[in-house]
Amino acid sequence: MRVLKLIGSVYLSKYFFGSIGILILAFFLGSIYPLALLFARVLLLVFGLMLLVELVQLFRIQDGLVARRHVPEKLSNGDENHIYITLKSTMPYDCRFMLIDELPVQFQSRDKTFLGKMGVEENKTVDYTIRPTERGEYTFGNVNVYVSTFTHMIQRRYRSDAEEMTKVYPSIIQVKKYSFLAVSDFLSHAGIKKIRRIGHNYEFDQIREFVPGDDVRSINWKATARTSQIMVNQYQDEKSQDVYAIINKGRVMQLPFEELTLLDYAINSSLVMLNTAYTKDDYPGLITFNKEVSAMVISSKKKTQITEILETLYNQETDFSEANYAKLAYWVRQKIKKRALIFLYTNFEGLTSLYRELPYLKTIARHQRLIVVLFKNVELNELLDQPSKDTEAIYTKTIATKFQIEKQLIVKELHKHGIDAILTSPYDLTVNTINKYLEIKARGVF
Secondary structure, three states, rough: HHHHHHHOEEEHHHHHHHHHHHHHHHHHHHOHHHHHHHHHHHHHHHHHHHHHOOOOOOHHHOOOEEEEEEOOOOEEEOOOOEEEEEEOOOOOOEEEEEEEEOOOOOHHHOOOOOEEEOOOEEEEEEEEOOOOOOEEEEOOOOOOEEEEOOOOEEEEEEOOOOEEEOOOOOOOHHHHHHHHHOOOOOHHOOOOOOOOOOOOOOEEEEEEEOOOOOOOEEOOHHHHHHOOOOEEEEEOOOOOOOEEEEEEEOOOOOOOEEOOEEEHHHHHHHHHHHHHHHHOOOOOEEEEOOOOOEEEEOOOOOHHHHHHHHHHHHHHOOOOOOHHHHHHHHHHHHHOOOOOOEEOOOOOOOOHHHHHHHHHHHHHHHHHHEEEEOOOHHHHHHHHHOOOOOOHHHHHHHHHHHHHHHHHHHHHHHHHHHOOOEEEEEHHHHHHHHHHHHHHHHHOOO
């Protein structure tokens, strides 16, 4: 059994078949020229000896090379995730290797191959990135390493039993990035605008010494009298305010962009935005809906709140049926008792579809601070940038322009009814949403 296993791990390389071709040619010439026949026999002997030496070198050590894959416990949907494979050689000679990693079936990739060289008892790390575009469970297969030495005509396969399952969650890489920037007040490094605060914030923070530029209205005269130096009251942004993300899981969110649906962009963005709100001491919450309200996480400041939101978003499934805004409006009225800031991730392709749902949006906006997040059709912009070469292209661009203008009209119509809106490309969704949240928070207009 062991012999059969060893035989099964032997693979013939292109150099082997090239050498066989040369031998065939040499013996063919030997059938014509007697001297060439002698040369061909010498070549065959050398060829056999080289194969024997290579086989002995490859199989003299049982575990000459060990490969181990390192995969994050959770992968991030829509982001580049780093995968590392460590190779450890115990062979007392140099070798070449060809590494083939068995990726999850979702990637439909069979060409994740790496070539390299390793020295005597050397360790090496191979790394690459993958970009999953669906949430769920991903199963990695084995790591196959084909090793050759000396002539490189024969390869020995080392198969590491590295099968493992990992889960792809909404964009946790972006969550970590923006969470760090929010804590360190470096959000501007990621494209987040600095918002000029208008007037006073009314949540007291501390009393400190006066510095030039402070508002004289903030001077604390009692503290000034006690310390014999000018002291001022310092205020901070109001905290403990409810911030909800509502995600439409209906048909309009099925549109793809760079292999992700608008629904997945909304899920990724809402997670980052709610985590930013949590970092800023607000109470994040979540609602998802299509025909029915399918999930709700009540706003809270408990330590496990973001984890609960993450798990809820991970488990979201949908058949992309038509969304029911009437049930959403009723649910919001019944469940959200306190005035909250609500980001509604949805999409309207025309004014007709907006007018059909506008009464329910107005009902929500009457009691809550509603921000409707809409998506630009990026492919239309790319189409409009192309030159028109014929009459058909002119007609196509005219229709594309009409759709683009109608999106602007949808935003104006929402503004006319006192509903704020964000019209953004999927790529800029997270930055624009956080900018809007920070702007509203800084201006104290929940």
